[in-house]
Amino acid sequence: MYESTWMFCLKRILTLPFVLLGVSILTFVFIRFVPVEPAEVILRLARVAPTAEAIQALREELGTDKPFLIQYLLWIKGVLHLDFGTSFVSKLPVAHELFAKLPATIELAVAAFVLILGISMPLGIISALYKHSIIDKVIRLFTVMSVSIPTFWLGFLLLYLFSLKLGIFPTNGKGTLAHLVLPAFALALPTIGLFVQFIRSAIIEELQQHYVQYAQLRGLKNSVILVRHVLRNAVIPLSTLLGMTLGNLLGGAVIVEQVFSWPGLGRYLIESIINRDYPVVQCYVLIIAVIYVLANLCTDVLHRLLDPHLMMKDRRD
Amino acid sequence: MSLLRKERANVKRLFSLTILLVIGLLGLFAPVLMPHDPLAVDISKKFLAPSWDYPFGTDHLGRCVFSRMLLAIRYSLGSALVIQIVAILLAILVGAFVALKRGIVDYLFIRICDILLAFPTLVLAFGLLGLLGPSLKNVLIALVFTQFIYYSRLIRGLFIGLNEKDFIQAARISGTSGIKLIIRHYIPNLLPPIVTIVVLDIGKVILEIAGFSFIGLGVQAPIPEWGMMVNEGKQYIRQHPELMLYPGLAIVLVVLLLNHLASSFKKLG
Numbered sequence: 001m002y003e004s005t006w007m008f009c010l011k012r013i014l015t016l017p018f019v020l021l022g023v024s025i026l027t028f029v030f031i032r033f034v035p036v037e038p039a040e041v042i043l044r045l046a047r048v049a050p051t052a053e054a055i056q057a058l059r060e061e062l063g064t065d066k067p068f069l070i071q072y073l074l075w076i077k078g079v080l081h082l083d084f085g086t087s088f089v090s091k092l093p094v095a096h097e098l099f100a101k102l103p104a105t106i107e108l109a110v111a112a113f114v115l116i117l118g119i120s121m122p123l124g125i126i127s128a129l130y131k132h133s134i135i136d137k138v139i140r141l142f143t144v145m146s147v148s149i150p151t152f153w154l155g156f157l158l159l160y161l162f163s164l165k166l167g168i169f170p171t172n173g174k175g176t177l178a179h180l181v182l183p184a185f186a187l188a189l190p191t192i193g194l195f196v197q198f199i200r201s202a203i204i205e206e207l208q209q210h211y212v213q214y215a216q217l218r219g220l221k222n223s224v225i226l227v228r229h230v231l232r233n234a235v236i237p238l239s240t241l242l243g244m245t246l247g248n249l250l251g252g253a254v255i256v257e258q259v260f261s262w263p264g265l266g267r268y269l270i271e272s273i274i275n276r277d278y279p280v281v282q283c284y285v286l287i288i289a290v291i292y293v294l295a296n297l298c299t300d301v302l303h304r305l306l307d308p309h310l311m312m313k314d315r316r317d
Numbered sequence: 318m319s320l321l322r323k324e325r326a327n328v329k330r331l332f333s334l335t336i337l338l339v340i341g342l343l344g345l346f347a348p349v350l351m352p353h354d355p356l357a358v359d360i361s362k363k364f365l366a367p368s369w370d371y372p373f374g375t376d377h378l379g380r381c382v383f384s385r386m387l388l389a390i391r392y393s394l395g396s397a398l399v400i401q402i403v404a405i406l407l408a409i410l411v412g413a414f415v416a417l418k419r420g421i422v423d424y425l426f427i428r429i430c431d432i433l434l435a436f437p438t439l440v441l442a443f444g445l446l447g448l449l450g451p452s453l454k455n456v457l458i459a460l461v462f463t464q465f466i467y468y469s470r471l472i473r474g475l476f477i478g479l480n481e482k483d484f485i486q487a488a489r490i491s492g493t494s495g496i497k498l499i500i501r502h503y504i505p506n507l508l509p510p511i512v513t514i515v516v517l518d519i520g521k522v523i524l525e526i527a528g529f530s531f532i533g534l535g536v537q538a539p540i541p542e543w544g545m546m547v548n549e550g551k552q553y554i555r556q557h558p559e560l561m562l563y564p565g566l567a568i569v570l571v572v573l574l575l576n577h578l579a580s581s582f583k584k585l586g
Contacts, residue, residue: 019432030445034448144576144577148520148572150568151528153568251439258531274451278447284440285443292436292440
């Protein structure tokens with residue numbers, strides 16, 4: 001039985017609350033893995049001697065002495081009001097700081113995404129059209145290299161070459177477009193490799209389809225066949241990669257931000273991990289998971305709407 | 318022609334495998350091969366140029382870079398191997414159990430996986446590491462966990478794909494017990510895809526370990542690990558860029574060879 005596109009979307013949207021509930025429970029349970037008592041961490045950070053009485057008093061204040069379920073309900077009530085608790089270090093609301101750092105990371109991720117599409121599309125197309133030629137081999141070498149280079153090392157190579165030796169781009173900081181180029185490229189490169197491989201094999205597969213032969217027999221120009229027919233079909237499966245790409249960009253951003261001193265979420269996360277600022281880590285994981293779940297939902301729906309094969313089956317039923 | 322191509326692929330595979338084996342052996346016998354103690358600090362010998370005595374020179378603390386590179390093989394390649402083997406064995410246990418049981422167990426398993434896979438892998442690993450605290454042991458735990466979730470779901474799918482096959486049905490009807498069924502019938506048939514997946518991801522795991530160590534969440538000083546060595550070298554990028562160059566190149570070389578090996582396995586079947 002084949003379900004209709006609308007049924008599929010509806011089902012997908014209906015499962016969303018359950019996944020989000022699970023994600024929230026898991027994120028909350030996460031904090032239980034902590035090998036030390038949070039109250040003790042707070043006291044130590046405040047340079048107060050962590051005596052048994054002081055810990056007990058703080059636990060009552062934080063509410064961590066209550067039963068697990070009550071704690072979860074209190075926490076989730078706060079989360080729904082965008083109250084993610086207060087940072088152990090700065091004593092400010094966690095949400096406030098995280099949302100303040102979010103735009104910088106989004107800026108970096110969007111720039112990287114533009115680079116991914118802008119670079120991998122032409123490379124993938126050229127590599128497929130000139131299959132097994134020298135240029136294809138060079139492009140394939142590039143793609144293999146791109147997935148084998150550690151992001152942070154690439155970042156430093158770029159810094160060394162373009163900032164220290166050639167002086168084209170600034171070493172760190174944020175503000176102008178020039179600041180954005182190197183970090184965005186370092187973040188994009190591993191995913192560019194995957195995209196080029198994907199586009200290449202998709203186009204090669206499409207070129208062997210009968211409709212291409214038929215279009216040639218009808219006397220259409222090769223360029224028209226390529227742009228109007230082959231590319232359109234080859235690009236659709238790319239939408240399935242979008243979720244993974246977002247994951248790569250968010251995870252990779254943590255490392256790239258560290259290399260280029262980019263004032264985003266990732267750097268804040270590392271700082272918080274080293275300071276054992278658990279509410280920040282918890283909030284970060286929750287926010288990223290929600291973004292990721294919503295993005296995956298969108299790509300599933302998008303893929304469903306874009307793919308003519310699936311739509312056709314839809315009409316037939 | 319096809320025979321020639323096959324032969325060439327074989328030679329290429331053998332080539333990568335040999336170099337990787339040599340690197341592995343270098344790591345295994347590092348204590349014997351190291352010309353100096355990789356942890357011995359001697360400030361008077363800092364930033365020495367490469368010489369017969371110190372093949373790669375010395376770092377900011379006067380430690381022999383060559384010896385450190387050798388010992389680091391254990392922490393980079395070695396830990397990645399351990400992570401992959403532990404993760405895949407756990408995944409086979411759980412995946413096989415779920416695939417043979419089906420029913421409510423399977424349903425719950427899939428739901429839990431859905432929730433865990435709602436986190437991007439790296440972010441999940443960062444989160445776990447953030448709570449457990451920075452150390453090599455915790456990196457191993459975090460990465461085994463994230464790889465395990467992904468693999469157990471994959472293995473479940475592979476096993477279920479075989480469930481309906483005639484030879485499995487035949488073995489079942491003739492009364493083969495669960496464990497024997499898994500060991501004698503399922504695993505031998507699934508070995509090629511499983512090996513390919515494991516080899517393919519070793520490179521990824523090496524990059525992740527290096528990334529964590531680079532940030533300061535993984536292997537802690539003074540233990541050498543390639544990502545960690547890049548981190549140590551970064552302060553001296555202006556004067557001594559070669560300190561960052563060696564470990565970085567080592568990572569690229571090993572990951573390239575592993576990726577090449579994995580893609581040749583993939584072509585094989």
